[in-house]
Each structure stands twice: as structure tokens, then as C-alpha cells.
Amino acid sequence: MLILGLETSCDETAAAVVRAGKKIEILSNVVSSQIELHAQWGGVVPNLAAREHVKNILPVISAALEQAKITPADLDLIAVTNGPGLIPALLIGTNAAKTLAYLWQKPLLGIHHVEGHIYANFIKDEISKVKSLKSKAKSDIQFPILCLVVSGGHTQLVFMKSHLHYEIIGQTMDDAAGEAFDKVARILNLGYPGGPAVAAAAKCGSRIVDRGSKNDTRYALRDMRLPRPMLNSKNFNFSFSGLKTAVLYTVKKNPKILQDEKLIAQLSAEFQQAVVDVLIHKTLAAAQKYAPKTILLAGGVSANEELRKQLGTAIKKTLPQTQYQLPETKYSIDNAAMIASAGFFRWKIMSDAQRKLTLKNWRNLKTEANLKLK
Ligand code: KG4
Numbered sequence: 001m002l003i004l005g006l007e008t009s010c011d012e013t014a015a016a017v018v019r020a021g022k023k024i025e026i027l028s029n030v031v032s033s034q035i036e037l038h039a040q041w042g043g044v045v046p047n048l049a050a051r052e053h054v055k056n057i058l059p060v061i062s063a064a065l066e067q068a069k070i071t072p073a074d075l076d077l078i079a080v081t082n083g084p085g086l087i088p089a090l091l092i093g094t095n096a097a098k099t100l101a102y103l104w105q106k107p108l109l110g111i112h113h114v115e116g117h118i119y120a121n122f123i124k125d126e127i128s129k130v131k132s133l134k135s136k137a138k139s140d141i142q143f144p145i146l147c148l149v150v151s152g153g154h155t156q157l158v159f160m161k162s163h164l165h166y167e168i169i170g171q172t173m174d175d176a177a178g179e180a181f182d183k184v185a186r187i188l189n190l191g192y193p194g195g196p197a198v199a200a201a202a203k204c205g206s207r208i209v210d211r212g213s214k215n216d217t218r219y220a221l222r223d224m225r226l227p228r229p230m231l232n233s234k235n236f237n238f239s240f241s242g243l244k245t246a247v248l249y250t251v252k253k254n255p256k257i258l259q260d261e262k263l264i265a266q267l268s269a270e271f272q273q274a275v276v277d278v279l280i281h282k283t284l285a286a287a288q289k290y291a292p293k294t295i296l297l298a299g300g301v302s303a304n305e306e307l308r309k310q311l312g313t314a315i316k317k318t319l320p321q322t323q324y325q326l327p328e329t330k331y332s333i334d335n336a337a338m339i340a341s342a343g344f345f346r347w348k349i350m351s352d353a354q355r356k357l358t359l360k361n362w363r364n365l366k367t368e369a370n371l372k373l374k
Pocket residue numbers: 010150151152153154177178179181182193194195196199299300301302303304305332333334
């Protein structure tokens with residue numbers, strides 16, 4: 001079947017067409033990013049995001065259909081993110097989807113944004129694997145699954161006994177991991193979006209540390225040791241707000257850091273490592289308790305090279321029987337192919353009567369800023 005996916009929950013206007021059956025193939029994956037617009041404000045401004053979505057949504061959909069070489073009549077389903085996210089932004093996507101579903105008389109499904117991130121892992125056309133790991137075909141992903149979801153809005157450990165069944169076994173008590181990256185980037189004047197900027201700076205930082213010379217930057221590094229929050233707590237929850245504050249205090253105590261690229265690089269590397277250490281520790285602890293057959297990584301922060309690599313190495317070392325899956329980077333960050341992929345799995349388990357009802361979703365679909373994963 002052919003599915004049109006739409007995503008506008010934050011600052012990407014995205015549309016994709018997938019062919020779904022035994023596998024999920026991407027026919028087109030169009031993303032219009034608003035990075036430049038929001039960079040000048042240091043973060044996403046919801047109303048500006050909505051205006052951009054209004055401008056871009058139809059051209060993006062039209063490009064997705066064109067690149068997939070299909071017409072609207074060929075579509076079997078429309079799947080759209082209907083929450084959680086910024087409500088002015090979400091409404092543009094859901095309203096476009098409802099209008100088109102009405103006009104084209106197509107079934108319409110609302111998809112939870114995090115469910116989309118998780119199902120990015122089931123996209124088959126890309127081989128997403130860490131080189132050193134034996135990777136199975138995507139359709140072979142085995143349940144139960146433990147999924148580490150790390151994005152700008154979420155940091156959760158989700159246990160799945162089977163498709164579309166979610167048990168949240170741990171989550172952040174305050175900031176999400178991506179949010180912490182974004183805030184630390186602002187403290188270090190690295191710009192927006194913060195995750196990739198901190199990661200790029202950290203790359204130079206680790207090289208300096210690896211070299212291990214006796215110059216003063218090494219001395220500075222001792223001063224820069226950051227905490228690993230909640231590492232010893234007995235649950236699977238996270239907290240990143242204190243870590244971000246620790247970066248702020250380090251800079252306040254030592255203002256010369258901001259004048260020195262090498263020190264910024266080292267502090268970025270230490271911050272990134274602190275986040276990665278906590279995420280890996282909690283994921284492995286949860287895996288010891290829940291014994292999943294597969295560990296999945298999902299969400300925008302799953303684009304982080306160190307996290308991808310180090311989690312893979314840790315799983316191989318401590319849980320060698322456990323499969324490790326992660327999405328191709330372009331499906332880590334917000335996109336609409338992942339929404340179409342999740343739409344397919346939802347559609348698959350529906351009865352004929354339930355499917356018929358989705359033809360009425362042009363009227364009934366709700367958009368919710370705080371939609372819960374269930
Ligand atoms: O999933 P996503 O695209 O949007 C949300 O659902 O929030 O995630 C965006 C988040 C941002 O906080 C961004 O800074 C972070 O993911 N991010 C990264 C990297 N690429 C994106 N964080 C760390 N390292 C990266 N390479």
C-alpha cells in the first residue's frame with residue numbers, strides 16, 4: 001500500500017511517501033527545515049514555526065508526490081503527527097491532512113510523534129547498523145524491545161512486548177537530553193540547533209584530550225569534570241537540568257573558557273560524554289531487568305555519533321545476545337517517513353470496521369499538544 005506521511009510538530013515541515021507491505025520502502029522523503037529562521041532567536045518560536053509550515057506544507061507535499069512519481073489517487077492512507085508538540089505547528093499539519101483526506105476521500109490516521117521515531121527503525125531500505133555489530137534485516141527485529149527515545153522533547157525508556165504496545169519504564173524528570181544539548185550550546189555560544197553544534201565542538205575536544213599533552217588545557221579539563229546525574233538511582237529515570245546548570249557554573253567560575261575554542265571543545269566533550277554515560281548506564285540497567293531481545297535507539301539525539309557508537313559497544317560487551325538497531329541518521333531527526341511507517345503498523349492491526357471509520361477522520365481527528373503514548 002502507498003502511504004503519505006506528514007509531520008509538522010516542531011520546526012521541520014515534512015512529507016514522505018512510502019510503499020509498505022512486507023517491507024517499508026521510501027519513495028520520497030522531503031523535509032523543509034526552518035533552522036535559519038529560528039537560529040536568530042536561539043530556539044523555536046511556535047508562531048513563526050506555524051507561519052513557515054503554512055508557507056511550506058503544500059509545496060512539500062507536492063514535491064513528495066512528484067518525487068514518488070504518484071498521484072493522489074494512488075494513495076491508500078494518509079498518516080499525520082497529531083501530537084505531542086507545539087500546537088500552532090501541529091495544527092498546520094493536521095489541518096492540511098484533514099483537508100486532503102476530505103478532498104481525496106482517503107483514510108486518515110493520527111500518529112504519536114514518539115511512535116513515529118520508534119518506527120523509523122522499521123524502515124527497510126536503509127541498512128542501519130553499527131559496523132562492528134552483526135545486524136539483522138529490519139523485518140527481523142525481535143520482540144520484546146527496549147527502546148531508548150532521546151529527542152528535544154522526550155527522554156524515555158520504553159518497553160514493548162509487541163507492536164504498538166508501550167510501557168514507559170523510565171523518563172526524564174526535567175529537561176530532555178536534546179533540550180540539554182540545545183541549552184548548553186546557548187551557554188557556550190555554539191548556536192542553534194545545539195545538538196549537532198555541541199557534537200561538532202566535542203569532536204575537537206576529545207582529540208585534545210586523547211593527545212594527552214601536558215599543556216594547560218589538560219589542567220583545565222580536571223576543573224571541567226561534570227556530574228553524571230542519577231547514575232546511582234535505583235529507577236530508570238533521568239535528569240539533565242542539573243547537568244546543564246553545572247556547565248553554566250563551570251563557565252561562570254571560569255569565564256576564560258568562552259574565549260578559548262579549545263576549552264569550549266573540551267567542555268562540550270565532557271558534557272556530551274556525561275549525557276552518553278547516563279543514557280548507556282540506564283539503558284543497560286533496564287535491559288538487565290527486562291531482558292529484551294532487541295535494543296532500539298530513536299529520536300533526534302540518536303543522530304549523535306558518540307551515543308550510536310558507544311551504546312553499540314556497551315551492548316556488545318555486556319549483553320552480546322541482544323540485538324542493537326538504530327535508524328539511519330536522516331530518519332533519526334524529524335521526518336515524515338517515520339510517521340508513514342508507524343501509520344502502516346497501526347493500519348495493519350485494524351479491523352475492516354475500524355478502517356472504515358478512518359474515512360471520517362477528516363472530521364474527527366484531534367490534535368493534542370500533550371498526547372500520551374499508548
Ligand atoms: O527528534 P527531533 O528532531 O525533534 C524532537 O522531537 O524534539 O530532536 C531534536 C533534538 C534537538 O534537541 C537537537 O539538538 C538534538 O535532537 N540533536 C542532537 C544531534 N542532532 C540533533 N543531539 C546531539 N547530537 C546530535 N548529533
